[in-house]
Amino acid sequence: MPDKPFTYDYIIAGAGAAGLSLMCYLLSHENLQTKRILLLDRDLKQTNDRTWCFWETSESPFESCLKSKWAKLHFHSQEFSALLDISPYRYKMLDSLSFYQHCFNLMARFPNVEFRQDEMVALEPNGIIRGKKAVYQAEYVFNSVLFQIPKLPQKHYLVQHFKGIFIRTPSPVFKPEEPTLMDFRVAQHGDCRFMYVLPVNAHEALVEYTGFSEAVLPQEEYDSEIQAYLRDFLHITDYDITHEEFGIIPMTDAPFSKQMSEQVINIGTAGGATKASTGYTFSFIQRQCAAIAQNLARGEKPLTGSEKTINKFAFYDSVFLRVLQEKKQEPWRVFHDMFSKLPASLILKFLNEETSLLEDLRIMNAVDRTIFLSAVIKQGLGSSTAS
Ligand SMILES: Cc1cc2nc3c(=O)[nH]c(=O)nc-3n(C[C@H](O)[C@H](O)[C@H](O)COP(=O)(O)OP(=O)(O)OC[C@H]3O[C@@H](n4cnc5c(N)ncnc54)[C@H](O)[C@@H]3O)c2cc1C
Incomplete structure (x- = not known):
C-alpha cells in the first residue's frame, strides 16, 4: 500500500444517501465546483438496495428520480380509517438506484470529482482515512460510515425493522392515487406493527411490514404477515414478487456526534440525521447537507454551531x-x-x-x-x- 496519502480538498466517506446528496449540494455552488473531491465507498452503488420515502411541500433536487408521489394517504386502525389529504405536502418515493445513477451522472461532468472503491478501516481526527487499498487525506472529511452507536445509560434503544416486497398482479387491483401510510389493523403481538402499501400503478405496489421494537423478527414472520395481509385485507392471492428489501433503522435518543474534529464532520445516520421516533432520515439528510454546502460556499466552517442549540x-x-x-x-x-x-x-x-x-x-x-x-x-x- 502506498505510504503517501492521496490528498483532496474534501473527502466524502460513504457514497450513500448522505454522501451523494452532499456531493450534489456542493456542486450546486459555483465557487465549490473546482474543489478536488473524493467519494469513497466499499460498494459501487449499482444496485437498488433501498426505497426512500419522504414528504415536502416544494420540489426536491431529486424530483427527476422519483418513482411516484401522492397527495393523499390512508391511515387505518381498529377504530378509525380514512383517506387523508396531506396538502400542501406530497409524499414521495425514490428508488435508490435512480438516485445513485443521477448522482454519478452529475459527478461525471466534473473531472475534479473522483470515486474510489475502497473499504475504510480507520478514520483519524486529522482528516486521514486508512483504507484497505490506500491512505487518503483532505482538509475536510464528511463521513457517513456508521462505525458504532454509543451505548449509554438512560437512553432508549429501539429499532425500526421492516421487510418490503414489490409485487406485480395480473389484474388491476391497486388504486395508484391511494397509498397506505400505516395500517394498524394487523395483529400487534404486544408491539408496534403496521403495514405500508405504496402503489405505483394499478398492477404494482410496495407492500411492507414494519415493527418498532427492541429486536428484529425471524424472516419467516415478515413473509407470513405480508402474505396474510395481502390475502385478508387486500384480497390479493395472485402476484409475482419483483423485488424485496429488508431494513433496520436505529430508533435511539443516544447522541450521534456531529463532528469528530474540526476536520471530520459526520453526516447522514452517522451524523444524527435519523429521526429517533420514526426512522425517517432522507429529508433530514437533505437539510443537513444543503446547510453544510451553503456554509462552505460562504467561506465558513461546515458546521456553524447552530446545531448545538437545544432541539x-x-x-x-x-x-x-x-x-x-x-x-x-x-x-x-x-x-x-x-x-x-x-x-x-x-x-x-x-x-x-x-x-x-x-x-x-x-x-x-x-x-x-x-x-x-x-x-x-x-x-x-x-x-x-x-x-
Ligand atoms: C432498506 C432501507 C429503507 C429505508 N427507507 C427510508 C425511507 O423510506 N425514508 C427515510 O427517510 N429513510 C429511510 N431509510 C433510512 C435512511 O434514509 C437510509 O438508511 C439512508 O441510506 C441513510 O443514509 P446514509 O448516507 O447515512 O447511509 P447509507 O446510505 O447507508 O450510506 C453509507 C455508505 O457507506 C458505505 N460504507 C459503509 N461502511 C464502509 C466502509 N467501512 N468503507 C467504505 N464504505 C463504507 C456503504 O456502502 C454506504 O454506501 C431506510 C433505510 C433502509 C436500510
Whole structure:
C-alpha cells in the first residue's frame, strides 16, 4: 500500500444517501465546483438496495428520480380509517438506484470529482482515512460510515425493522392515487406493527411490514404477515414478487456526534440525521447537507454551531421512545389519536420538525395527556431516572 496519502480538498466517506446528496449540494455552488473531491465507498452503488420515502411541500433536487408521489394517504386502525389529504405536502418515493445513477451522472461532468472503491478501516481526527487499498487525506472529511452507536445509560434503544416486497398482479387491483401510510389493523403481538402499501400503478405496489421494537423478527414472520395481509385485507392471492428489501433503522435518543474534529464532520445516520421516533432520515439528510454546502460556499466552517442549540424535537422523540419502550399505552393508539383528531398535514409537519410551539401543543393535546405527561416528567428528570 502506498505510504503517501492521496490528498483532496474534501473527502466524502460513504457514497450513500448522505454522501451523494452532499456531493450534489456542493456542486450546486459555483465557487465549490473546482474543489478536488473524493467519494469513497466499499460498494459501487449499482444496485437498488433501498426505497426512500419522504414528504415536502416544494420540489426536491431529486424530483427527476422519483418513482411516484401522492397527495393523499390512508391511515387505518381498529377504530378509525380514512383517506387523508396531506396538502400542501406530497409524499414521495425514490428508488435508490435512480438516485445513485443521477448522482454519478452529475459527478461525471466534473473531472475534479473522483470515486474510489475502497473499504475504510480507520478514520483519524486529522482528516486521514486508512483504507484497505490506500491512505487518503483532505482538509475536510464528511463521513457517513456508521462505525458504532454509543451505548449509554438512560437512553432508549429501539429499532425500526421492516421487510418490503414489490409485487406485480395480473389484474388491476391497486388504486395508484391511494397509498397506505400505516395500517394498524394487523395483529400487534404486544408491539408496534403496521403495514405500508405504496402503489405505483394499478398492477404494482410496495407492500411492507414494519415493527418498532427492541429486536428484529425471524424472516419467516415478515413473509407470513405480508402474505396474510395481502390475502385478508387486500384480497390479493395472485402476484409475482419483483423485488424485496429488508431494513433496520436505529430508533435511539443516544447522541450521534456531529463532528469528530474540526476536520471530520459526520453526516447522514452517522451524523444524527435519523429521526429517533420514526426512522425517517432522507429529508433530514437533505437539510443537513444543503446547510453544510451553503456554509462552505460562504467561506465558513461546515458546521456553524447552530446545531448545538437545544432541539425541542429531540426531547419529544425521547418522550415518544419512552412511551413506546415502557408500553404504558398500546403504541398504535398514539398514532390513532393523532390521525383521527388532527389534520394529516399537521402531523407530517410535526414529524418533519417544522412546527411552531403552538402547533406542537395541538399535537400534545391529541395524545393521552396522563401517559405523555408522566413520560415528560420522567424524561425531564433525565439523568436521575433509569428507563
Ligand atoms: C432498506 C432501507 C429503507 C429505508 N427507507 C427510508 C425511507 O423510506 N425514508 C427515510 O427517510 N429513510 C429511510 N431509510 C433510512 C435512511 O434514509 C437510509 O438508511 C439512508 O441510506 C441513510 O443514509 P446514509 O448516507 O447515512 O447511509 P447509507 O446510505 O447507508 O450510506 C453509507 C455508505 O457507506 C458505505 N460504507 C459503509 N461502511 C464502509 C466502509 N467501512 N468503507 C467504505 N464504505 C463504507 C456503504 O456502502 C454506504 O454506501 C431506510 C433505510 C433502509 C436500510
